[in-house]
Amino acid sequence: MKYIDEFRDGDLARKIAERLHDEAQGRSYSFMEFCGGHTHAISRYGITELLPANVRMIHGPGCPVCVLPIGRIDLAIRIALEHGAIVCTYGDTMRVPASDSLSLVRAKARGGDIRMVYSATDALQIARQNPQREVVFFAIGFETTTPPTALAIRTAHRERLSNFSVLCCHVLTPSAITHILESPEVRQYGTVPIDGFVGPAHVSIVIGSAPYEHFAQEYRKPVVIAGFEPLDVMQAVLMLVRQVNEGRHEVENEFTRAVTAEGNLTAQALVAEVFELRPSFEWRGLGEVPYSALKIRPAFASFDAERRFGLGYRPVADNKACECGAILRGVKKPTDCKIFGTVCTPENPVGSCMVSSEGACAAHYSYGRFRDIPVRVEVAA
Amino acid sequence: MTTARKNYQRPLDIRNGRIDMGHGAGGRAAAQLIEELFIAAFDSEGLRQGNDGATFEVPAGHRLVMATDGHVVSPLFFPGGDVGSLSVHGTVNDVAMCGARPLYLAASFIIEEGFPLAELKRIVESMAAASRAAGVPIVTGDTKVVERGKGDGVFISTTGIGVVPHSVDIGGANARPGDAVLLSGTIGEHGVAVLSKRESLDFETTIESDSAALHTLVAAMLAAAPGAVRVLRDPTRGGLATTLNEIARQSGVGMMLDEAAIPVLPQVDAACELLGLDPLYVANEGKLVAVCAPEHAAAVLAAMRAHPLGGRAVRIGIVTEDPHHFVQMETRFGGCRVVDWLSGEQLPRIC
Numbered sequence: 001m002k003y004i005d006e007f008r009d010g011d012l013a014r015k016i017a018e019r020l021h022d023e024a025q026g027r028s029y030s031f032m033e034f035c036g037g038h039t040h041a042i043s044r045y046g047i048t049e050l051l052p053a054n055v056r057m058i059h060g061p062g063c064p065v066c067v068l069p070i071g072r073i074d075l076a077i078r079i080a081l082e083h084g085a086i087v088c089t090y091g092d093t094m095r096v097p098a099s100d101s102l103s104l105v106r107a108k109a110r111g112g113d114i115r116m117v118y119s120a121t122d123a124l125q126i127a128r129q130n131p132q133r134e135v136v137f138f139a140i141g142f143e144t145t146t147p148p149t150a151l152a153i154r155t156a157h158r159e160r161l162s163n164f165s166v167l168c169c170h171v172l173t174p175s176a177i178t179h180i181l182e183s184p185e186v187r188q189y190g191t192v193p194i195d196g197f198v199g200p201a202h203v204s205i206v207i208g209s210a211p212y213e214h215f216a217q218e219y220r221k222p223v224v225i226a227g228f229e230p231l232d233v234m235q236a237v238l239m240l241v242r243q244v245n246e247g248r249h250e251v252e253n254e255f256t257r258a259v260t261a262e263g264n265l266t267a268q269a270l271v272a273e274v275f276e277l278r279p280s281f282e283w284r285g286l287g288e289v290p291y292s293a294l295k296i297r298p299a300f301a302s303f304d305a306e307r308r309f310g311l312g313y314r315p316v317a318d319n320k321a322c323e324c325g326a327i328l329r330g331v332k333k334p335t336d337c338k339i340f341g342t343v344c345t346p347e348n349p350v351g352s353c354m355v356s357s358e359g360a361c362a363a364h365y366s367y368g369r370f371r372d373i374p375v376r377v378e379v380a381a
Numbered sequence: 382m383t384t385a386r387k388n389y390q391r392p393l394d395i396r397n398g399r400i401d402m403g404h405g406a407g408g409r410a411a412a413q414l415i416e417e418l419f420i421a422a423f424d425s426e427g428l429r430q431g432n433d434g435a436t437f438e439v440p441a442g443h444r445l446v447m448a449t450d451g452h453v454v455s456p457l458f459f460p461g462g463d464v465g466s467l468s469v470h471g472t473v474n475d476v477a478m479c480g481a482r483p484l485y486l487a488a489s490f491i492i493e494e495g496f497p498l499a500e501l502k503r504i505v506e507s508m509a510a511a512s513r514a515a516g517v518p519i520v521t522g523d524t525k526v527v528e529r530g531k532g533d534g535v536f537i538s539t540t541g542i543g544v545v546p547h548s549v550d551i552g553g554a555n556a557r558p559g560d561a562v563l564l565s566g567t568i569g570e571h572g573v574a575v576l577s578k579r580e581s582l583d584f585e586t587t588i589e590s591d592s593a594a595l596h597t598l599v600a601a602m603l604a605a606a607p608g609a610v611r612v613l614r615d616p617t618r619g620g621l622a623t624t625l626n627e628i629a630r631q632s633g634v635g636m637m638l639d640e641a642a643i644p645v646l647p648q649v650d651a652a653c654e655l656l657g658l659d660p661l662y663v664a665n666e667g668k669l670v671a672v673c674a675p676e677h678a679a680a681v682l683a684a685m686r687a688h689p690l691g692g693r694a695v696r697i698g699i700v701t702e703d704p705h706h707f708v709q710m711e712t713r714f715g716g717c718r719v720v721d722w723l724s725g726e727q728l729p730r731i732c
Contacts, residue, residue: 001651010715017715044659046716118582230714346724367718370707 007229008045016234017050024241028054031240032330033198034177036063036358037228043367045230055237058330059353059360061176061286062200064141065092066328066352066359069284070316072169073098075306076138079167080104080112083309085134087114087167088123092356093140097349099316104138120145120152120166127156127164136305138167144202146170146294147267150274153296153303165305168296171281173203174211175292179283181219185331194330196240198233199225201255208263212251220249227255274300282315284352285328324351327360334361335372341365393417398498405492405526418502419522422509427485427520435520437485443544448475451538455730457504460574461589462666464537465508467732470592470666471617472541473515477596478613478669480551480603481543486512488522488539493532504535515594517541543596549603555611556632560700561678563671565598565685566591566693568621569649572663572731576656584655588648593667598690602671605684609677615669617732619723622661624670625708626722632672635703638710638720642697662723664731672700 033039039059042048048057061067073096080087087104094104094116108114113133117123120137127135139149149166156164177197199212204225212223222243226236236254243250253259274297281293296304305311318324322344323337334340334353344350346362353361393413403410420428427435439445452468462470469486476483488508492501512519519539545551574590576582595615602610612632616624621643629636645653645660653660667690673681678696685691698710708720 001647001654004654008714010713013715043718044712045714046712046718047714049716050714346721366721366724370705370709370717370719 004229007227007231009231012231013050013234016231016238020055020234020238020241021052023238023245024052024055028056029195029241029244030056030058030193030330031196031198031237032058032060032180032194033233034060034062034173035198035200035203035228036066036356037201038198038226038233039063039360039363040358041228041230041233043363046367047230047233048368048371050234051237055241058194059327059363060180060330061283061328062142062173063356063358064145064171065096065356066324067171067176067283067285068093068096068140068169068352069282070098070318071282071314073104074316075311075313076104076136076167077102077107077112078311079136079305079309080107080114081110083134085113085136086126086130087112087136087138088117088126089114089138090118090140090145091116093138095349096352096355120148124152124156124161124164127161131163133163135164136167137164138169140169142171142173142200142203143206143271146271146275147206147264150270153274153300154270156303157300165303165308166296167305168275168294170275170294171283172292172294173200173207174214175289176283176286177215179286179289179292180329181215181221183329185329194221195244196222196224198236198240199223199251201226201228201232201258204255204259204263206264206267208261209251209253209259210261210263216249216251222249223251225251225253225255225259227258284318285325287325319350322351324353324361327353334364337361341369393498395498395502400492400494400496400498400501400526402494402526402528405524411524415524418498418505419524422505423512423519423522424509425518425520427518428522435485435487437520440544443546446476446479446481446543446545447540448472448479449538449540450475451536452732453533453536453730454575454732455533456575456578457500457534459578459590460586461570462592463504463507464535465504465506466511467592467666468537468539469508469511469515469517470594471732472539473517473594473596474615474666474669476541476543477594477599478551478615479543479545480549480599480610480613481545482600483515483517483541483543483596485542486517486519486539488519488537490522490524491532491536491538492524492526493534494526494529496534501535508537511594515596517594548607551610551613553612553614553628553631556628556634556672556700557611558634558700558702559675560611560672561675561696562625562636562638562698562700563673563678563682563685564621564643564695564697565595565669565671565691567644567646567649568616568665568668569645569653569660569663571666572620572658573649573652575731577652582656584652586648586652588646588652591665591667593690595667595669595690598669598685598688601684601688602681606673606677606680609674609681610671611674612672613669616665618664620660620662620664621670622659622708622720623723625720626706628670628672629703629706629708632700633706635701635706636698636708637701638698638708640710640713642695644693644695661720666732
């Protein structure tokens with residue numbers, strides 16, 4: 001595949017790996033890749049194997065499905081089962097565990113009309129085709145999926161669609177990064193030495209590289225924005241190692257083929273027109289994070305499913321044994337969790353990190369768990 | 382002059398007619414549907430006898446093999462096939478994967494009220510063509526009709542009977558460390574072809590399903606090196622990854638694959654990239670995986686490549702000793718990872 005294979009070249013990867021081994025010397029390095037897309041690339045292509053032993057990658061909270069709290073899924077299930085609406089959402093959301101051993105998939109089996117869509121526009125189309133039914137788009141995701149939701153709401157407004165609304169759970173990347181940097185483990189105790197960040201790929205296409213300048217300066221942490229291909233990740237790690245070695249803490253852009261300093265201004269304007277900041281939003285694993293999510297502006301209130309169905313948010317505590325919060329902040333590894341791979345598996349996820357293949361636990365379970373157990377690969381002739 | 386009419390029956394209105402509840406009620410309408418549509422198309426000795434079942438001889442020195450498969454693919458027609466041809470290939474292949482020669486098929490139709498007869502005819506004729514091409518006749522069958530909304534067009538269950546010589550021992554538990562893992566060709570075409578016609582996606586593609594009957598390929602492989610092939614399996618739902626994990630678990634072994642060796646058509650690769658799928662987990666309907674003794678791998682591979690359905694056959698890995706039964710893979714990128722079981726559903730109703 002043109003423009004893809006170039007960024008999956010094994011020979012180039014080995015060259016970058018050699019440089020990394022030469023340059024990452026005399027200390028240990030810990031970098032957090034914020035995005036689930038990077039976590040997935042690291043696992044799927046076996047990048048951990050290519051990194052020097054003293055370079056550790058911490059999987060961050062940038063998986064939109066993983067950070068969705070139980071209470072939010074409960075709302076979507078209530079809309080489907082109690083209000084009889086058609087609930088449309090992205091595929092990964094279907095399996096997130098909710099209260100009462102339910103999930104959207106299980107609610108569907110109980111008679112809820114829950115449909116998987118590939119875009120917000122598909123949900124809008126379903127609303128047009130079913131004028132007698134309420135159609136709710138359960139909108140999740142970071143800045144990447146927010147503009148399409150904004151567009152769907154604006155289009156519905158212009159078409160005066162009266163049966164379409166959005167359960168808005170869009171969250172913001174910069175506030176989550178700040179939250180991690182402000183967490184006691186990182187800021188005070190120094191138990192989680194985060195030496196730098198691999199910055200988001202697709203999110204940065206929308207918001208640009210400028211919003212990260214603050215972390216680099218305020219927290220003195222280097223940020224390298226990187227694409228989601230494996231070579232992007234390798235190159236970003238090398239750039240981070242160099243910044244650390246040279247005592248720099250700057251925002252660098254490895255993903256120049258897509259990311260600019262100011263980002264996509266049209267998308268930003270669209271989002272600003274339809275959404276405003278929520279004073280606080282619950283993240284699974286991180287808890288309440290101030291100004292970390294968006295809600296629908298009063299001008300578009302009739303498209304806000306929370307108002308339309310009079311839904312009150314009820315927070316639901318995670319399973320006590322679940323270590324997702326500590327894992328999302330980089331304090332613990334998936335294997336530090338007692339229920340990892342025993343009670344909590346991809347088939348029966350207890351914690352959010354096990355739900356999507358972009359989650360730290362699911363990625364380790366699905367692609368990397370052989371590393372926990374010494375396996376004899378040599379065979380008798 | 383006689384007043385007796387030739388048939389005393391008005392023929393089925395194939396062009397505009399639709400299935401109604403009467404077609405499943407066992408009365409005259411049902412008999413007419415069976416006669417004019419099913420028997421006319423399948424035309425086998427067993428069906429013509431009109432009995433409740435079919436009888437046949439079992440060749441001496443053989444064991445019987447029986448396999449069954451339900452087909453609920455959506456949409457019913459897809460590039461490279463339809464539910465009819467698929468229902469023949471699926472079951473013929475299941476029988477063949479036991480190392481057997483498939484002999485007969487039974488077919489059971491569950492049809493939704495209101496289903497157009499023209500489409501049913503198209504499906505039945507495609508099924509008949511696939512059965513003739515494979516040389517495996519449909520000898521008995523059943524038709525049921527369910528109310529509108531209680532089915533989704535047509536569901537077809539087929540059951541196959543085959544025979545395998547006593548000397549042939551093929552099964553999922555037979556893989557041993559050191560064995561070679563062979564694959565008969567490119568992966569992922571069936572799943573992507575079906576997906577491309579889904580209402581919600583409908584993207585332009587030239588990819589066709591690989592749906593095909595594999596029993597002659599199996600026969601060629603077994604003849605090339607008798608006793609060498611230990612495991613045969615067709616990687617349908619769940620794809621290559623799931624099939625290899627099944628074999629690893631059944632045999633109590635691990636596997637090490639070479640990603641660079643696994644052939645994927647560029648169109649399939651691109652479609653998977655776009656949809657966020659991994660070709661390793663996408664269904665095939667005309668491919669097989671074989672585990673065979675390493676010293677005979679070259680001979681088996683040569684026999685596969687000489688067959689029209691195995692032209693791109695390759696060795697993709699090796700069976701390892703591994704108490705955890707991990708299927709691992711050296712990535713094209715130079716790393717290593719687990720190739721896990723499919724978790725959840727990647728693509729529902731693919732076959």
